[in-house]
Amino acid sequence: MQAHSHKCSHKSSIESANRMRTVELLEVKEENCTTKTLTFQDQICKLAEPGQFLMVWIPGVDEIPISLSGIRCDGVTSITVNAVGDATRVLNQKKKGEIIGIRGPFGKGFVPVKGNVMVIGGGTGLGPMMPLTEKLVETASKITVMSGVKCQDNLLFLDRIAKLLCDVNSETICTTEDGSYGFEGLVTSQLEKKLANEKVDMIYTCGPEPMMYHVFRLAEQYNVPVQASLERIMRCGIGLCGSCVIGEIRVCKDGPVLTSEQLRRIKDEFGKSRLDWTGKKVKQ
Amino acid sequence: MSNPLATQIADLKLSNPTMLAAGVLGYTGLSMKRVIESGAGAVVTKSMGLEPRTGYCNPTVVQTDCGLLNAMGLPNPGISHFKEEMQELNKLEAPTIFSIYGFSPEDFAEVAKIAVEIGAAAVELNVSCPHVKKVGAQVGSDPSLLMEIVKRVQNQIDKPVIVKLTPNVTDITEIAQAAQKAGADAICAINTVKAMAIDPETCKPILANKYGGLSGPAIKPVGVRCVYDIYDAVDIPIIGCGGISNWQDAVEYLLAGACALQIGTAIAFQDITVFKSVTDGITNYLEHKGFNNIKDIIGLAHEM
Numbered sequence A: 001m002q003a004h005s006h007k008c009s010h011k012s013s014i015e016s017a018n019r020m021r022t023v024e025l026l027e028v029k030e031e032n033c034t035t036k037t038l039t040f041q042d043q044i045c046k047l048a049e050p051g052q053f054l055m056v057w058i059p060g061v062d063e064i065p066i067s068l069s070g071i072r073c074d075g076v077t078s079i080t081v082n083a084v085g086d087a088t089r090v091l092n093q094k095k096k097g098e099i100i101g102i103r104g105p106f107g108k109g110f111v112p113v114k115g116n117v118m119v120i121g122g123g124t125g126l127g128p129m130m131p132l133t134e135k136l137v138e139t140a141s142k143i144t145v146m147s148g149v150k151c152q153d154n155l156l157f158l159d160r161i162a163k164l165l166c167d168v169n170s171e172t173i174c175t176t177e178d179g180s181y182g183f184e185g186l187v188t189s190q191l192e193k194k195l196a197n198e199k200v201d202m203i204y205t206c207g208p209e210p211m212m213y214h215v216f217r218l219a220e221q222y223n224v225p226v227q228a229s230l231e232r233i234m235r236c237g238i239g240l241c242g243s244c245v246i247g248e249i250r251v252c253k254d255g256p257v258l259t260s261e262q263l264r265r266i267k268d269e270f271g272k273s274r275l276d277w278t279g280k281k282v283k284q
Numbered sequence B: 001m002s003n004p005l006a007t008q009i010a011d012l013k014l015s016n017p018t019m020l021a022a023g024v025l026g027y028t029g030l031s032m033k034r035v036i037e038s039g040a041g042a043v044v045t046k047s048m049g050l051e052p053r054t055g056y057c058n059p060t061v062v063q064t065d066c067g068l069l070n071a072m073g074l075p076n077p078g079i080s081h082f083k084e085e086m087q088e089l090n091k092l093e094a095p096t097i098f099s100i101y102g103f104s105p106e107d108f109a110e111v112a113k114i115a116v117e118i119g120a121a122a123v124e125l126n127v128s129c130p131h132v133k134k135v136g137a138q139v140g141s142d143p144s145l146l147m148e149i150v151k152r153v154q155n156q157i158d159k160p161v162i163v164k165l166t167p168n169v170t171d172i173t174e175i176a177q178a179a180q181k182a183g184a185d186a187i188c189a190i191n192t193v194k195a196m197a198i199d200p201e202t203c204k205p206i207l208a209n210k211y212g213g214l215s216g217p218a219i220k221p222v223g224v225r226c227v228y229d230i231y232d233a234v235d236i237p238i239i240g241c242g243g244i245s246n247w248q249d250a251v252e253y254l255l256a257g258a259c260a261l262q263i264g265t266a267i268a269f270q271d272i273t274v275f276k277s278v279t280d281g282i283t284n285y286l287e288h289k290g291f292n293n294i295k296d297i298i299g300l301a302h303e304m
């Protein structure tokens, strides 16, 4: 009886999360020259796990997947969007008071652990790492946040990270490819140094796939488990249409956060290929 | 001892009656392999045509009260590309059925030929998609055009030809009979029901394509009625599809006259485990009711 009622409530919760809700933007905050954080209120999102994502409807334009960058128990929710194309550009031009549609939150998020953890964000991939870090502050014994960007103008959330980590055993490392801020080079070379010197219990990462692939390779070499948030073309967001599959895994439902064990199972495709909009496998 | 769940559609033997419905998780070999390993008796691919298609813009899916609306726009990489994906599936015992579409009878025949060359155990003609012009439902509501397509495909291949029908017609039995007359080996009923959703806040249709197809629990009674009517009108096997979420739904379709079942939308809300829970449920039902095998209950509701 217990199991049955649990199943029913689970089913209806997915169905209700999948309902399109229109929400009014409470705040639009500029983070850097191409990135903005949009805030709105939604009661279903308050229960989201860090790493889960929304399908965001920009009426008349498109619907796109975006991770939650802020989750609060009062339902005040945020997404952080980098303007790379039509939909993201229109989204970032929205003003306070304007309306967007949302479905979700969807997928499996990050699982916080104890011990010495590394949190690695590449570019806008730092977004979902913010609510994760908020949780890790409660569980981990040491947190190292690493942020890798192309140049100083692309830096994100420095104040937010500083505030979050001020009272805990932590470290923040920034890298820029052009050396305009922090260490020059790729974030993965800083990770490698860390792994060579410290015993790490978990690596969390989100960012461009080549970066995450490199992180995964290093983690395997040093025997450290990984949780990585992947990106694929998404249409349904609920594990039905197949647009987002990699190997046997649906990124929208079985992910977007995948564990080392899952990443090993998709090693023929992870970092190598993806499906395009026709469903054809193409090189990354 | 014989398998009580074994069923057959023309030459096609299935170890159990459940199948993955067309258009759902059907892009890659590995994702369909996972569905088979999760308990499906067969899988149907995405609908494929001669040329690649990107499909429609998002939103392509809308949740409604008791169903799901979709307008994907038949995205697919083109039939030839699918050869590679078949490598894994050809090794498995459960058959892969190719769902195909075309813009003309010649197209259909050409796609069917390639499908069989790369490993299709049967082809399912998608003449019932409610949201792509010139293919789909427009074809499936024109008996003479449908007959020409079925004949051409039959002439081209020696594997079973399944015709998937749309409920968006005045009389589905007339279409089913036309398909049988032209030589179809089986009927699949039903594809999605043409529908739409409008957002009150923005006053806009939600789907980028405006219209879509309704699937899930909302359409089950429509599907059961169609299977029931078709069962009386033709002598070829019927595959039931539309809103199957649990074993009770599956049994309802079997009683109406279906000898196999396709499941789509339920995967979103219960995951791929739905195939096993449906087959386990049918097994228990047969035992409990004292039936030897599913053949004993196919069409039983007609004897009342």
Ligand SMILES: Cc1cc2nc3c(=O)[nH]c(=O)nc-3n(C[C@H](O)[C@H](O)[C@H](O)COP(=O)(O)OP(=O)(O)OC[C@H]3O[C@@H](n4cnc5c(N)ncnc54)[C@H](O)[C@@H]3O)c2cc1C
Pocket (backbone or CB within 6 Å): A053, A062, A063, A064, A065, A066, A067, A068, A079, A080, A081, A082, A083, A084, A085, A086, A087, A088, A089, A124, A127, A128, A230, A231, A232, A233, A234, A235, A256, B058
């Ligand atoms: C799980 C997930 C979480 C994401 N989280 C964020 C986030 O927090 N912040 C952020 O800025 N971006 C995020 N993205 C990426 C974001 O979805 C794309 O940048 C966005 O869709 C681009 O749309 P566009 O129309 O502006 O650009 P386009 O010019 O259309 O495309 C630019 C790139 O984005 C890809 N893209 C477009 N639409 C989709 C789609 N429906 N699904 C997947 N990829 C698409 C295109 O294939 C292309 O590679 C996330 C993606 C996924 C899958």
Ligand SMILES: Cc1cc2nc3c(=O)[nH]c(=O)nc-3n(C[C@H](O)[C@H](O)[C@H](O)COP(=O)(O)O)c2cc1C
Pocket (backbone or CB within 6 Å): A240, A241, B021, B022, B023, B024, B046, B047, B068, B070, B072, B074, B099, B126, B129, B164, B190, B191, B192, B214, B215, B216, B217, B219, B241, B242, B243, B244, B262, B263, B264, B265, B266
């Ligand atoms: C996301 C999605 C995509 C679909 N694509 C196709 C398709 O390409 N070809 C087809 O014949 N039917 C397609 N269908 C229809 C299903 O195969 C099935 O007929 C319908 O969804 C009813 O079954 P269900 O209620 O179990 O989902 C699609 C359905 C869904 C939900």
Ligand code: FES
Pocket (backbone or CB within 6 Å): A233, A234, A235, A236, A237, A238, A239, A240, A241, A242, A243, A244, A245, A250, A251, A252, A253
């Ligand atoms: S986006 Fe449809 S299955 Fe993942």
